[in-house]
Amino acid sequence: MDEQQAVDRAEEIIHQAVDVMSPKPTLERTGPESVGPCIARDDHGPDDRRQVTLFYKLTGVPGAEARNLVLQARDAWLKQGYKYHSSDEKDMSGPFPWVSMRSESDDFWMEGITGVLDRDKGEGIATLKVRSPCFLPPGKSSAAAADPAAFEAPAADDPAGRRALGHSSRIYDALGVGAAPTQPGEGIGRVRDASGAEAVHHTWSTPPLPEQERARAVARAQAYFVGAGWRVRPMPTAEGAPGVVAGHPEEHTVAQVVVSATGAVRVAVTTPVDGPAGPAGPAGSDSAAV
Incomplete structure (x- = not known):
């Protein structure tokens, strides 16, 4: 095209x-x-x-x-x-x-x-x-990877990293509004919660959006989580902006989709390093905070 x-x-x-x-x-x-x-x-x-x-x-x-x-x-x-x-x-x-x-x-x-x-x-x-979907202009033979899963490629032997990035990509598809350049503090890395359990944490955000569009984007993310069988609850911010937190029932992965003060929609995905059998942190814990 x-x-x-x-x-x-x-x-x-x-x-x-x-x-x-x-x-x-x-x-x-x-x-x-x-x-x-x-x-x-x-x-x-x-x-x-x-x-x-x-x-x-x-x-x-x-x-x-x-x-x-x-x-x-x-x-x-x-x-x-x-x-x-x-x-x-x-x-x-x-x-x-x-x-x-x-x-x-x-x-x-x-x-x-x-x-x-x-x-x-x-x-x-x-x-x-x-x-439209993305397409290459004339004379271009390749494009940089453009979904959040390309922000930092996980190691081949890092299943937790692959899980986190895979969930980020599916949330990206659900939001349908694109991603902004990585901001300070965003990207992928390992974190520990208060108990010492280790998890992979991936954060990214959309560009600033008009009020109606960012509310629609959060609603689309919520619809995706519900359809995929995640446990979902609303998580409005102190300013009243929309947000949602979801927990994967098998992996104990926690995902948050929240409108920030800038008007961007921020996404955070946290998945335990020890896989589906690992401990689940509470939704909204520090390790999953945006």
Whole structure:
């Protein structure tokens, strides 16, 4: 795939939803440039790969129609065979629904979001977002690894490191918003809890996100944990920002996904060195703190 093919495909997905809508909205382009860098490398340099992200507000219709437009987008994408990635049934039945979906055949991701204009009157504005998979620009033959599992490769004989990085990668996929360059204190290393038990601890974060988007990202992570059979509980911060902590029922791995003061979503995964039979630290313990 090249840039033009990615843009064309993203536009196609947008129009698959919009062209069948009633009333017919006007597409108003918003957000960043359509083609931009993919995900940063651990050394803070840019990844060679590129990625298309398109944002459109659906304007020219009454605010009370925003809910119906998002639901129509969902239905149109379902007819195309796209799959739910995450959604909230309460939100979908309320005045301000949102949905996240994926095209399994070519790995494009799409969202329908209802922004709030007047909560009391149920008025909003619908926004559609489509993000392409990463691709190499012309003349590039390889790309730096771009998911959190590449931040620091574990030793071949380090199963705990591989477990931690594997979980980080799956959380990365669930968040669906990319990763920021490694910040001070982030990365992978070994830690000990108060009892002296040793664990591998991996931390990373997303770029700062708008408030609505970071809440959606945490919700997608929570949906992933629930679907994968983790034990899950909410973990809001002192500032009231959303967060979730999850425990793997077999490995005693603890994962935290929390919105930080900068607006980034921070991820921490801690897994015991002695494997699934090792002791489990309590969720939210110091060894798993973000």
